[in-house]
Amino acid sequence: MDSGAIRRRSAAVLAVLIASVLLALAAPGTAQAAASSCPGRKVRTLPFSTGxxxxxxxxxxxxxxxxxxxxxxxxxxxxxxxxxxxxxVRKARSHTRSSVPVKVYAGNRPVRVTGSVGSGSYRSGWMLL
Known part of the structure; x- marks a missing residue:
């Protein structure tokens, strides 16, 4: 192999490596975009008919x-x-994906959570988280 072929092959390998790194950095940011709007760990997922x-x-x-x-x-x-x-504390908006996050200090008190999308809704009982 001459030096030109070696350069072309190493340039191709470098391009693939750079593309892989860029994809790896971009994917977690998009996957965690929703989760980052609420701090802490997820303790409940409450499904209902529309959300x-x-x-x-x-x-x-x-x-x-x-x-x-x-x-x-x-x-x-x-x-x-x-x-x-x-x-x-209630927040609502007209949007294509999600609501605005609501944050409250509950201490060790039970909380009640409600959510709605269009005509579907969910209302929990008192939960101690």
Whole structure:
């Protein structure tokens, strides 16, 4: 093999390596984009007919976000979290994928979580997370 062939082969290998690294760096960011909006670890997944409510906990803080079951159609998506003894914090928006996350400090109190997408909805009982 002459030096030109070696250069071409090593350039091709380098290009494949760079593309692999770029894909590896891009994929986790897109997969975790939704999860990063709520801090902590996921403690509950609450499915219903038109969506799912994901509940996260970090220390005494509880965060919830509602996701549409079939993203793409713009619908009203809402979520609320209520710590026992306090008012519910509710957020809603018209969107194609998810609600705005709701974060509340619950300490060691039970919480009630609700979520809705279009005409479907979910309402939990009191949960101690």
């Amino acid at each position: 799912t409510v994901h509940v996260y906990k970090s220390g005494g803080n509880v965060c919830a976000i509602t996701f549409q079951k079939n993203p793409g159609t713009k619908r009203t998506i809402s979520v609320s979290v209520q710590a026992r003894g306090h008012h519910a």
